[in-house]
Amino acid sequence: xxxxxxxxxIAQPFVSERAKKTLDLVEExxxxxxxxxxxVFSAELGEGEKRWQTTPVVMEQLKEKAKKLGLWxxxxxxxxxxxxxxxxxxxxxxxxxxxxxxxxxxxxxxNAAPDTGNMEVLAKYGNDAQKQQWLAPLLEGKIxxxxxxxxxxxxxxDATNIELxxxxxxxxxxxxxxxxxxxxxxxxxxxxYLVMGKTDPNNSDTYKxxxxxLVPAGTRxxxxxxxxxxxxYDDAPHGHGHIVFNNVRVPLSxxxxxxxxxxxxxxxxxGPGRIHHAMRTIGAAEKALEWMIARVNDEKKQxxxxxxxxxxxxxxxxxKSRIEVDAARLIVLNAAIKIDQGNAKSxxxxxxxxKVLVPQTVLTIIDRAVQAYGAAGVCQDTxxxxxxxxxxxxxIADGPDEVHLQQLGRRENRARKDAVIAKLxxxxxxxxxLLSAAGFKPKSHL
Ligand SMILES: Cc1cc2nc3c(=O)[nH]c(=O)nc-3n(C[C@H](O)[C@H](O)[C@H](O)COP(=O)(O)OP(=O)(O)OC[C@H]3O[C@@H](n4cnc5c(N)ncnc54)[C@H](O)[C@@H]3O)c2cc1C
Numbered sequence: 001x002x003x004x005x006x007x008x009x010i011a012q013p014f015v016s017e018r019a020k021k022t023l024d025l026v027e028e029x030x031x032x033x034x035x036x037x038x039x040v041f042s043a044e045l046g047e048g049e050k051r052w053q054t055t056p057v058v059m060e061q062l063k064e065k066a067k068k069l070g071l072w073x074x075x076x077x078x079x080x081x082x083x084x085x086x087x088x089x090x091x092x093x094x095x096x097x098x099x100x101x102x103x104x105x106x107x108x109x110x111n112a113a114p115d116t117g118n119m120e121v122l123a124k125y126g127n128d129a130q131k132q133q134w135l136a137p138l139l140e141g142k143i144x145x146x147x148x149x150x151x152x153x154x155x156x157x158d159a160t161n162i163e164l165x166x167x168x169x170x171x172x173x174x175x176x177x178x179x180x181x182x183x184x185x186x187x188x189x190x191x192x193y194l195v196m197g198k199t200d201p202n203n204s205d206t207y208k209x210x211x212x213x214l215v216p217a218g219t220r221x222x223x224x225x226x227x228x229x230x231x232x233y234d235d236a237p238h239g240h241g242h243i244v245f246n247n248v249r250v251p252l253s254x255x256x257x258x259x260x261x262x263x264x265x266x267x268x269x270x271g272p273g274r275i276h277h278a279m280r281t282i283g284a285a286e287k288a289l290e291w292m293i294a295r296v297n298d299e300k301k302q303x304x305x306x307x308x309x310x311x312x313x314x315x316x317x318x319x320k321s322r323i324e325v326d327a328a329r330l331i332v333l334n335a336a337i338k339i340d341q342g343n344a345k346s347x348x349x350x351x352x353x354x355k356v357l358v359p360q361t362v363l364t365i366i367d368r369a370v371q372a373y374g375a376a377g378v379c380q381d382t383x384x385x386x387x388x389x390x391x392x393x394x395x396i397a398d399g400p401d402e403v404h405l406q407q408l409g410r411r412e413n414r415a416r417k418d419a420v421i422a423k424l425x426x427x428x429x430x431x432x433x434l435l436s437a438a439g440f441k442p443k444s445h446l
Contacts, residue, residue, distance in 0.1 A: 003027040003098060008326075011090060011333045014340070019091035025069055026095045026109075033062060034102035038383075041104050051236035052186050052227070062108035063141055073119075073139060075111045075276060079340065081123050083139055089272055090336040093279045097329070100283025103386075110141040114184050117273045118145040118194055121212070125257040125265055130214060134192050143191040146184040146217075148243065149266065151177065157403050159266060160206045164197035164245060166213060173199075173213055173255070175221075175248040179241075181397075186227050186239025190217050195245075196266065199259045210262030214254045221248035231389035270398055271344025274351050277394055278332045278358040284387045285325045285362040291382055292369035293318065308372060317368040328361045349411065352404040359394040360401070366391065 004020035015023075037058050044056035066072055074092045076084025087095070092111075099105040106112040115138055122135040137143045154161035164177030175197060184190050192214060199211040215222070223246070227239040257265060295301070296308035296318070308314045335350035344351065366388045370377035377384050395401050432442040 003094070007094060008330060008333065010330065011094070011337070014088065014090050014337055015094070016091065019087055019094075022070065022074070022085075022087070023091070023094055023098070026071055026074075026098045029066065029069060029071055029109075030098045030102050030105045033065060034105040034108055037062060038103045045236055051234065052239065053188055054237060055187075055189060059104060059108060062104065063110070066109045067141075071109045072141075073110050075116045075272075076119065076123065077272065077340070080343070081120075083119075083123055083135075088336075088340045089275060090333060090340055093275055093333060093336040096276050096279035097283040097286070100280025101287045103383075106280065110139070111276070113273060113276065114147045115145050116276060117269045118147055118192075120272065121194060121256065121265055121269050124268055125261075129253065130256065134214065137191075142189075144184055144187045144189045144238075145192045145194065146182045146190055146241070147194045147196075147269070148179040148182045148185075149196045150179065150181045152180045152242065153178070157400050159196075159210070159263070162196055162198065162210060163201075164195065165201070166195075166197040166199045166211055168199070168252070169249075171252055172249045173252065175213070175215065175245040175250070178225075178244045180243070181228060182241040182243050183235075184238050185217070185224060185241030185243060186235075187237045193217055193243075194256070196262050203260065207263045208260040211259045212256045212262045212265045213250055214256060215248060215250050219248050219250065221246045230393055233386060233389055268344070271347070271351055272339060274355045274398055275332060275336050275339065277398070278328075278335075278354040281358050281362050281391055281394065282325060282329050282332060284391060285321070285328070285365045288362075288366040288369040288384060288387060289318070289321050289325065291384060292321070292372045295369075295372050314372065317372065321365045321368060324361045324365060328358050331357055349408065352408050355394075355398070356401050356404050356408075359391050362391055363388065363395075 003023045003026070007015055007020070007023075040058045041056045044058060045051045045054055070085065072085060073083065074085045074087050074095050077089045077092065078084065078086045079088065096106075096111065099109065099111060119135060119138050122131055122138070126135060134145070138145060149159065149162060150156040151161075151163060154163055156162065164175060164179065167174045167176075175195065177197060179195070182193070185193070193216075194212055195215050196210055196212050198209045200209050203209045223244045225242045225244055227234060227236075227241055230240070296314050299307060301308070303311070331350075332354045335347055335354045338347035338350045366384055370384050370388065373382055373384065376382060379385065428444060431444075435442050
C-alpha cells in the first residue's frame with residue numbers, strides 16, 4: 001500500500017492529485033535512498049573534531065536527486081508563500097511524516113529545521129535585500145542557518161526574560177550576551193544567525209522590548225564556546241551551540257521588520273514549525289513500530305519456546321501503538337487543516353494540542369519497541385535510542401509542555417466557564433422541576 005492510499009479518510013478531500021503523486025515519490029525516496037544512506041552519513045562524519053568540519057558527500061548526492069525529483073522546499077505553504085513547491089500545510093504534513101523516518105531526509109529535501117522556520121521568517125518579514133542575501137541561498141540549500149533565542153542565564157520559556165543586549169551606536173547595532181541551544185550553529189555551512197535580543201529593555205510594554213537581527217556567523221566578537229550534547233548525542237554536524245557575543249557589530253540594515261517587533265516574529269515563526277516536528281515524530285513512531293514488529297517475529301530470538309509475538313502482552317503493545325499513532329496523526333492533520341483554512345494564529349489551540357500530545361504518545365511507543373529488543377534496544381544497533389533522545393527534547397524545545405498546557409487550559413477555561421455554569425444550573429433546576437412534578441424529592445446537594 002503506497003503512502004497516498006494510506007491517507008486517513010478525514011484528510012483525503014483536502015489532498016490534491018499532484019500532492020498524492022509527490023507523497024508516493026517522497027516515500028520511495030525516503031525508504032530506498034535516505035534510510036539506507038543514514039549509516040553512510042554517520043560513517044562519513046567520522047569521529048572527533050572532524051565531525052564539525054565535514055559535510056558528508058552522501059548528503060549533497062541526495063540533495064541533487066531530491067531536486068531532480070521535485071522534492072524540494074515542500075514546507076512553504078502555497079497559500080502564504082510563492083517560493084515553495086506549492087503544497088498546503090496538510091499535504092506537506094503527510095510528506096513530513098515520511099521524512100521523519102530518516103535522520104537525513106529532511107535536510108536532503110531542504111525541509112530541515114531550523115532553516116525552515118528561518119526561511120519562513122525571511123520570506124514573511126525580510127526586506128528585498130535580506131531576502132536576496134539570505135533567503136535565496138537558503139532556498140537553494142547552499143547555506144544553513146540558526147535561530148538564537150534561548151539563553152543560559154534566564155528561564156527562556158518566558159521569552160520576555162531574554163537579555164542579550166542590542167544597542168544602537170551610529171550606523172550599527174552592538175550585541176552583547178550569550179545564547180545556548182543554538183541548533184545548527186555547528187554546521188560548517190551555517191552562515192547566518194537570526195538573533196533575538198533587547199533593543200529597548202526599559203519599554204513599559206514588555207512585548208515591545210525585543211528585536212531580531214541578522215548576524216553572519218563568524219562576525220568578530222562571536223565565540224562558539226562549546227557544542228551541547230543531547231543525552232550524549234552531539235547531533236553533528238548540525239549540533240547545538242553555546243555562543244557568546246562580545247561587542248558584535250552589525251549594520252542597521254540587519255534588523256528584521258523593525259525594532260521592538262521580535263515577539264511578532266517569533267510567534268509567526270513557530271506555528272507551522274510545530275506541526276512539522278509533530279508530523280516527523282509520527283514518522284518516527286511508525287519506524288519504531290516497524291522495528292518492534294521485526295524483533296517480535298524474529299524466529300532466532302525466542303523466549304520460553306515461542307517468538308515474542310506469541311506472547312499476548314506483545315500483541316497488546318503492537319495494538320496499542322497502532323491505536324495511538326493513528327490517533328496522534330489525526331490531531332496533527334486536524335491542526336494542519338485548520339492552519340490551511342485560516343492561518344497559524346487561528347489554529348493556536350490545535351497546534352498546541354499536537355505539540356503536547358504527539359511527543360508524549362510517541363515516546364511511549366518507542367519505549368515499547370526498546371523493551372521488545374531487550375538490551376539491544378538501548379544501544380546503537382537499532383535507531384530506537386537515538387529516536388527516543390531526539391523526541392524527548394520536543395517536550396522542552398519550542399516551549400515546554402507546561403507552558404502550552406497552561407495557555408490551553410486558560411483559554412478553554414475562560415471561553416467556556418460562564419456558558420457551562422449557566423447550562424448546568426439550568427439543567428439542575430429543570431431536573432428538580434421534573435422530579436417535583438413527578439412526585440419525587442430532589443436529591444443533589446450541588
Ligand atoms: C534539542 C534542543 C534544541 C533546541 N534548539 C533551539 C534553537 O535552535 N534555538 C533556541 O533559541 N532555543 C532552542 N532550544 C531551547 C528551547 O527552546 C528551550 O530550552 C525552551 O524554550 C525552554 O527554555 P529553558 O530551557 O530556558 O527552560 P526554563 O524556561 O528554565 O524552564 C524549565 C522548566 O520549567 C517548567 N516551566 C516553565 N514554565 C512553566 C509554567 N508556566 N508552568 C509550569 N512549569 C513551567 C518546565 O517544566 C520547563 O521545562 C532547544 C532545546 C533543545 C533541548
